[in-house]
Amino acid sequence: MNIEKILNNNVVTTIGEDGIEKVVMGRGIAFKKKIGEEIEEDKIEKVFIIHNPHTSMRLQSLLNEIPIEYAEVSEEIIKHASEVIDKKLHEQIYLSLTDHIAFALRRAAEGLIMKNEMLWEIKRIYKKEFSIGMWAIRLIEEKLGVTLDENEAGFIALHIVNASLGQEMPDTMSITKLINDILNIVKYYFKIELDGESLSYFRFVTHLKFFAQRMFNRKQEINNDNSLYDVIRDKYQEPYLCVRKIKDYIQKNYDYELTEEEMVYLMLHIQRLISRKSE
Known part of the structure; x- marks a missing residue:
């Protein structure tokens, strides 16, 4: 070369x-x-x-401005994240995460703390990515001698989510808000606390991530066979009524019409959630 x-x-x-x-x-x-x-x-x-x-x-410009140690730490975080979530991350993360780390370190040197307004939602929805974020701030302290708080762990988690979904950061924030709102609809409809550690919760959140991604990209999977919808609706009446509320919320706030197939998946996941809760 x-x-x-x-x-x-x-x-x-x-x-x-x-x-x-x-x-x-x-x-x-x-x-x-x-x-x-x-x-x-x-x-x-x-x-x-x-x-x-x-x-x-942009990456070349950034690498020309920052110490090589920042890029090395960013690369180590990206490698660790890819191994933990077992997925190749979008190449954009090499720029976005490295830039964020450099900015966070500059703010830390100036004594400025940026509050992460979505920290609670990130902890709730992106548990694995947040754990990577916590690992990352420990690595930054070890390698660079700078202590960052969990607000920064949350920001790093969002960069990882962003790269795993192939979305731009504003879309990732929108996806996070949508998922949180749907979880709250389920929570308040059934008057239950959702078990964030359960497998059914993890499966539901994973489904919602990809549903939200399709929704914001306006990519619907349409199946003209309504037989399963009718069966599931009649069998799981309470989950159906809950999904109706979700459908109305999405229609009102995002001008997006849920298909019957999408409603079926939501009903099945919600039924699994509430059945595990009752057990």
Whole structure:
């Protein structure tokens, strides 16, 4: 690999055989080097392959501005998150999370604490991602000597959710609000406390994540076979009435009409929730 651009002593770019620009990071990788010279393989610590040219340019700009340690910590968090949730994260997270960490550290140095208004919802809905966020702030303290609080763990969790769903952050916030509102409709309709540790709760929240993603992308799965809907509606009358409330809420607030198939899945999940609760 030959150097295409030198961003600083620790970051260069190169062009692969496929014509895609790659960002190469390593301590002293560009020290006393010139454009066109070969990159020393033993100094390469990370290669970022960002297919979106706009994102790649922004990442290059960011890596040119921040200490290499910030990018290393971000990379370690992303790797850990991918292993924990067992899913490849969208490449945008290399930019968004690294940028957020740099901003959080700058705020911490100035003594500024940003309150995460959705922290309670994040803890409730994204338990696994929040645990990764807590792991991340411990790593930041260990590697960089800066103590961040659980507000930042919540923000990191949202970046992970965002990358796992392939959504932009504002959409992720909208998805989180929608899920929380649906959970509250179920909670108050049945007058129960939902067990956030139960498998049925986890399955329901997982279903709601992908339902919300489809809803905001206006991608409905339409099945013209109504036989299952009729059976489930008649068998689980209380879950049906609860889903009617959810349907009315979504129609009023998001101008989105639930299909009968979507209602069936919601009824089944809610029935499982309340049956586990009664047991």
